[in-house]
Amino acid sequence: MSATHEHATLLHRFLAWESRQPDAVYLTQPLEDGSVVEYRWGEVGDQARRMASHLQSLGLPPKSAIAIFGKNTAHWIIADLAIWLAGHVSVPIYSTANASTVSYVLEHSAARLMFVGRLDGDAEGWRKLAAAVPADLPLINLPRSARSEGLRWEQVMARCEPLKSPVLPARDELATITYTSGSTGNPKGVMLSFAAMHDVLPVTQVMYNGGRGTSTSDRLLSYLPLAHTAERAVVEALSLYSGCQVFFNESLATFTDDLRRARPTIFMSVPRLWGKFYHGINERIPAAVQSAALADPDKAPAMRAQILGALGLDQAHTGLSGSAPLPAAVHAWYRGLGLELLEGYGMSENFGTSHFSRAGTVRIGYVGAALPEVACRIADGGEILVRGPGQMLGYYREPELTAESYTEDGLFRTGDRGELDEEGRLRITGRVKDLFKTAKGKYVAPVPIEAKLGNHQAVEASCVMGVGLAQPLGLLNVAPDIRAALADAATREQIGAELEALLDEVNAQFEAHEQLACLVVVREPWSIENGLLTPTLKIRRNLIEERYHAAAETWGASRSKVIFE
Structure with a gap:
């Protein structure tokens, strides 16, 4: 399907699919009882248009900010479409956001209305956050909302006629304000235009299916937060661009079943989950058995089919990974199964579109070369500077910060440090501000060290710290099964020996000044709930360092290689 340039927005693409394939299934929503509801393109259009009619009846000023607060569901996407059809701006809020973040985003964006969907803890989860929502803010409950009182989506569907003349946006108009999950301070409101959200899609086609691109036959599973740029770009935006089907995950408990139901052709995940799949299969099928079968031309196809089928990835032509380095062993395992994982790099400020590996050009430890139409330069201090089709309009209500974020020739200052190889592939070496100085006056970049620590199967996350210390040390957050097993003295000794070898x-x-004095296995798991991980599972470095600062000097001076907190 082609579109003239002036009509090239995701909303125009949706309207075309609604017209051309109204009876094709677009969204597949699982329910608590294990059944599913399928929404066809025509029905999605009908519901979105009915909600858009209601939004227009409220008399809100054009381009009003309307928030979507809840877990990924079919109606999250339908609500987003309704907001655009009515001529407004969508403001996603992470379903895991705490009360202060919800309050800040609603106030800062000047939201005029909010959709409330599913939340952790359901009614109890909403009760903890309700006080953060202005009492006079209109609320609409999405189906299965955590909120029981007030106006429900179904009521609007019953009483409103579909909007016949939707507001068709100009490409340069504001489409959404995405609040970054930032590891420090208040989140920033990234303003993205309709053009930015659309124009990254033709550019990223080289990533999919060996460079052949996407089609209506592709299937996606949505489970990472839609409030995050990566999921919105690879699931919502890609589905609207290509007319393909989206399946949703009901819960953590049903993830395996939901993945097998979807059998996605494109699957995006984070290193932690790719690693869990790898370790889970190795527990069921010993590595030696796998290796022997894969080395035998007669047995290899059946072994690959067995493993990928068990994971629900037997139809996947593209596997994507991001947010942190992927361990080399995990990379090699999937490659042996015929699924080459492609690592990439992008930010909210460029709608997740900057660099990505392509099939056949993967280099371990690198996130690939710049995508078509993306310019990249490494500044003198090592900062990565980029410009591309997904570039933001700026930070909402932050003109000075916006100006500071660009070079004179219009490249965005990412705040990340990196280097390019001879083929233009990018390696991330850390954040500009993460570089720290030890008590010896030597600078240390923590990210490359953390990437090496992450190659051990016991390590879920790590944080290298060392400000003011004679030598840096590594804090380790280990996998839940390992944490539980540490209660056994023999197992604890074994894990200790493995970690000592890792160190x-x-x-x-x-180099000598970068070498770790010790590894510390922390007692409390780092999580979104305790604030030590962002909603996209990145470490909040400053908060982790603050928590363990008091004990760090004692640990570093202990001369023990491995310490269990």
């Missing part, structure tokens, strides 16, 4: 192996790869 020696990692230290051998770095």
Whole structure:
């Protein structure tokens, strides 16, 4: 399907699919009882138009901010479409956001209305956050909302006629304000135009299906937060662009079943989940058995089919990974199964479109070359500077910060440090502000060290700290099964020995001033709930360092290689 340039927006694409394939299934929503509801393109259009009629009846000023607060569901996307059809701006809020973040985003964006969907804890989850919502803010409950009182989506559907003349946006108009999950301070409101959200899609087609691109036959599973740019770009935006089907995940408990139901052709995940799949299969099928079968030309196809089928990935032509480095062993395992994982790099400020590996050009530890139409330069201090089709309009209500974020020739200052190889592939070496100085006056970049620590199967996340210390040290958040097993003395000794070997192996790869004094297995898991991980599972470095600062000097001076907190 082609579109003239002036009509090239995701909303125009949706209207075309609604017209051309009204009876094709677009959204597949699982329910608590294990059944599913399928929404066809025509029905999605009908519901979105009915809600758009209601929104227009409220007499809100054009381009009003309307928030969507809840977990990923079919109606999250339908609400987003309704907001656009009515001529307004959508403002996603993470379903895991705490009361202060919800309050800040609603106030800062000047939201005129909010859709409330499913939340952790359901009614109890809403009760904890309700006080953060202005009493006079109109609320609409999405189906299965955590909120029981007030106006329900179904009521609007019953009493409103579909909007016949939707507001068709100009490409340069504001489409959404995406609040970054930032590891420090208040989130920033990234303003994205309709053009930015659309124009990254033709550029990213080189990532999919060996460069052949996407089609209406592709299937996606939505489970990472739609409030985050990556999921919105690879699931919502891609589905609207290509006319393909989206399946949703009901809960963590049903994830395996939901994945097998979807059998996605494109699957995006984070290193932690790719690693869990890898370790889970290795527990069921010993690595030696896998290796022997994969080395035998007669047995290899059946082994690959067995493993990928068990994961629900037997139809996947594209596997994407981001947010943190992927361990080399995990990378190699999937490649042996015929699924080459492609790592990439992008930000909210460019709608997730900057660099990505392409099939056949993967280099371990690198996130690929710049995508078509993306310019990249490494500044003198090592900062990555980029410009591309997904570039933001700026930070909402922050003109000075917006100006500071660009070079004189219009490249965005990412705040990340990196280097390019001879083929233009990018390696992320850390954040500009993450570089720290030890007590010896030596600078240390923590991210490359953390990437090496992450190669051990026990390590879920790590944080290298060392400000003011004679030598840096590594804090480790281990996998839940490992944490539980540490209660057994023999297992604890075994894990300790493995981590000591890991420490020696990692230290051998770095300069003396970068070598870790010890590894500390922390007692409390880092999570979104305790604030030590962002909603996209990145470490909140400053808060982790603050929590363990008091004990760090004692640990570093203990001369123990591995410490269990």
